[in-house]
Amino acid sequence: MTIAFVSRSKLCAALSGIVLWGAAAGPAHATETQTLISGVKIVHTTVGTGAMPTAVDRVKVHYRGTLPNGTEFDSSYKEGPATFPLNKVIRCWTQALQHMKVGGKATLSCPAELAYGSKGAGDVIPPNTALTFDVELLGIEK
Known part of the structure; x- marks a missing residue:
């Protein structure tokens, strides 16, 4: 049986429809999962x-x-860290990275419509394909 404790701020966010939180019970190295209302899973x-x-x-x-x-x-x-404006990438990333802290690592599950949608991306990503990204947030430039 898993018992999850939710902080007041997380409960308020969930109730307002912004984000639903779930935490795995267990040791300190356990993962924490967020599912955004858009369907992005972090x-x-x-x-x-x-x-x-x-x-x-x-x-x-x-x-x-x-x-x-x-x-x-x-x-x-392969070529070193990438730097980009967060509002100039796929919507999945724009949404998900705002829920990460510098130094954090996460696996993002991106629904197709929040990735490259019905057009895909050239010969690399077929149309209507959900994508997974392992991301490490190294820094923020204001």
């Missing part, structure tokens, strides 16, 4: 201790993107 594997970005901030991240079959289609680990 599994926090390491909760950061720094600031949280806003949609208009530039963020610096390491990431690895995979298709549903596990095929990696992109990774910053």
Whole structure:
């Protein structure tokens, strides 16, 4: 049996329809999962201790993107961290990274409509494909 304790702020957020929280019971290294109202799922594997970005901030991240079959289609680990305005990427990232703190690591499950939608992305990402990203938030540039 799992018993989850929800803080007042998390309960208020859930009740207002912004985000639903769930926490795994267990040791300190247990993951924490958020499911946003949009359908984006964030599994926090390491909760950061720094600031949280806003949609208009530039963020610096390491990431690895995979298709549903596990095929990696992109990774910053090959060429170094990526820096970009958070409001200039797929909506899944814009939404999810605002729920991470600098130093945090998470796995994002992005519904197709919040990734590349019905158009896909060239020959790399087929249309209507849900994507998974392992993301590490390294920094924020205001």
